[in-house]
Amino acid sequence: MKILLTGANGYIGRRLKYKLLEDKSIELRLLVRDNKAISSKIDKIEIIEGSTFDTNSLKIALCGVDVAYYLIHSLASKDYEEKDRVSAKNFLDAAIFCGVKRIVYLGGLGDKDTASTHLKSRIETGEILSSNGDKINTIWFRAGVIIGSGSASFEIIRNIVQKLPIMITPKWVDTKAQPIGVDDVIEYLYQGAYVGSDNNLVVDIGAEQMSYKDMILKMGEVMGLRRFLFPVPFLSPKISSYWLTIFTPIPYNIASSLIDGLKSEVVVKNNNSEKYFNIIPKSYKESVAKALMEIESNQVISRWSDSYGEIWEKEHTKDIANAIFIDRKIVKLNGISSEDVFNSFICIGGENGWFGYDFLWNIRGFIDKLFGGYGTNRGRRDSCNLRIGDGVDFWKVIDVTENKRLLLFAQMKLPGKAWLEFVIEDDKLIQSAYFYPNGLFGRLYWYSLIPLHWLIFTNMINNIIKNSKN
Numbered sequence: 001m002k003i004l005l006t007g008a009n010g011y012i013g014r015r016l017k018y019k020l021l022e023d024k025s026i027e028l029r030l031l032v033r034d035n036k037a038i039s040s041k042i043d044k045i046e047i048i049e050g051s052t053f054d055t056n057s058l059k060i061a062l063c064g065v066d067v068a069y070y071l072i073h074s075l076a077s078k079d080y081e082e083k084d085r086v087s088a089k090n091f092l093d094a095a096i097f098c099g100v101k102r103i104v105y106l107g108g109l110g111d112k113d114t115a116s117t118h119l120k121s122r123i124e125t126g127e128i129l130s131s132n133g134d135k136i137n138t139i140w141f142r143a144g145v146i147i148g149s150g151s152a153s154f155e156i157i158r159n160i161v162q163k164l165p166i167m168i169t170p171k172w173v174d175t176k177a178q179p180i181g182v183d184d185v186i187e188y189l190y191q192g193a194y195v196g197s198d199n200n201l202v203v204d205i206g207a208e209q210m211s212y213k214d215m216i217l218k219m220g221e222v223m224g225l226r227r228f229l230f231p232v233p234f235l236s237p238k239i240s241s242y243w244l245t246i247f248t249p250i251p252y253n254i255a256s257s258l259i260d261g262l263k264s265e266v267v268v269k270n271n272n273s274e275k276y277f278n279i280i281p282k283s284y285k286e287s288v289a290k291a292l293m294e295i296e297s298n299q300v301i302s303r304w305s306d307s308y309g310e311i312w313e314k315e316h317t318k319d320i321a322n323a324i325f326i327d328r329k330i331v332k333l334n335g336i337s338s339e340d341v342f343n344s345f346i347c348i349g350g351e352n353g354w355f356g357y358d359f360l361w362n363i364r365g366f367i368d369k370l371f372g373g374y375g376t377n378r379g380r381r382d383s384c385n386l387r388i389g390d391g392v393d394f395w396k397v398i399d400v401t402e403n404k405r406l407l408l409f410a411q412m413k414l415p416g417k418a419w420l421e422f423v424i425e426d427d428k429l430i431q432s433a434y435f436y437p438n439g440l441f442g443r444l445y446w447y448s449l450i451p452l453h454w455l456i457f458t459n460m461i462n463n464i465i466k467n468s469k470n
């Protein structure tokens with residue numbers, strides 16, 4: 001069976017890729033927007049670079065394929081509803097043109113009448129993909145909260161449980177949901193390629209029903225933490241979103257989109273998962289325990305912020321040549337191998353810290369949180385491995401070349417654009433902080449930070465070299 005996996009660098013797609021690779025009867029092809037963001041290049045995977053907005057690349061990706069997974073959304077864009085509509089329509093048309101037999105799609109649980117804008121758009125995508133049942137079969141899975149290491153919902157609950165013994169919560173904590181472990185989601189998606197049905201199917205998936213309050217308390221139990229919740233009627237969605245932004249790694253825009261969805265129930269509405277699949281989903285507590293174990297043992301395959309989207313869509317993020325201010329430090333390696341130096345700077349950020357003055361980074365992270373940004377509690381996916389697209393606190397990896405270069409783009413709230421680059425060249429480590437200011441305020445910002453930058457960046461390069469000797 002020839003399978004096309006789209007969204008292969010996203011949270012679900014990266015995990016499904018490994019599952020599909022276990023099946024020796026599958027020939028796997030990926031559609032990705034940037035080849036460089038693929039974590040592991042395996043010979044037997046065919047990679048097509050393209051986008052659903054480029055119909056030529058879509059046809060190249062879809063022709064010759066039996067089953068195509070649609071794991072795409074454009075949430076990072078302001079006009080995501082329109083983009084998602086066009087994307088799904090282009091995909092459906094190209095799949096029919098190429099004679100693809102089946103589309104497998106994963107959307108969200110919930111009713112259109114009460115759904116948030118984001119969920120409505122996911123429902124619309126499912127409707128478009130299923131709109132031509134005579135010509136192409138569509139299996140549309142619908143999942144609510146997905147529990148897995150690195151998933152946004154899981155990270156939110158984990159962070160508030162860890163940080164807050166007592167919580168004053170909004171009323172939505174009593175809303176019913178039906179969470180499901182990410183491994184079960186992957187199993188359903190995998191079996192979706194094979195399931196025997198000539199008709200389109202909508203398959204609602206979830207483990208046991210519970211309220212968000214139960215999810216918080218049960219996660220506390222698994223973590224060995226007793227937590228107390230006091231729901232009050234006066235916490236508006238805005239305050240709740242802000243509160244989540246401060247205490248979790250999620251920025252305000254994502255928090256508010258999630259909070260918007262929490263007011264309506266997200267529970268299973270049909271029994272097609274039992275009728276067509278032989279899967280018994282793990283309990284909520286089992287999925288939580290598995291996710292925590294993956295985090296502790298440094299085995300997180302994908303995270304909510306992995307998608308390269310924002311960077312891909314804003315080409316300018318790569319354009320350090322336009323930077324007006326540069327703080328450059330150069331140190332000779334004096335015989336230290338480039339491999340050792342690379343292995344030192346590649347561990348930057350997260351729990352490893354920033355090579356000194358971490359309290360200053362944390363203050364900057366807190367200020368970022370106050371302005372609705374990522375802050376420094378997003379951490380890293382893996383303690384000493386980075387790939388393009390990874391988040392590192394409030395930075396995003398936009399280039400990494402083994403034993404040579406690491407380029408980070410600042411996702412913090414800034415009056416301009418900033419990059420941090422490490423390059424090993426001619427027996428030297430060159431560390432550069434680039435800044436492109438927005439107007440006068442941007443310039444004042446840069447000038448006011450010169451003394452702090454001097455301290456932080458001088459210390460940083462010296463400690464990178466020091467650590468590479470250990």
Ligand SMILES: NC(=O)c1ccc[n+]([C@@H]2O[C@H](COP(=O)([O-])OP(=O)(O)OC[C@H]3O[C@@H](n4cnc5c(N)ncnc54)[C@H](OP(=O)(O)O)[C@@H]3O)[C@@H](O)[C@H]2O)c1
Binds near residue numbers: 011012031143153312
């Ligand atoms: N994650 C959850 O908790 C959850 C829960 C319920 C349902 N779902 C559903 O599962 C599906 C996948 O979600 P996810 O969390 O894996 O999303 P994600 O991590 O944000 O990944 C989205 C993927 O879409 C790709 N993409 C976006 N626009 C594209 C385009 N025009 N052409 C080609 N690729 C494009 C992105 O590619 P780049 O890597 O190049 O940016 C990225 O790989 C979605 O339909 C979502 O609604 C997810």
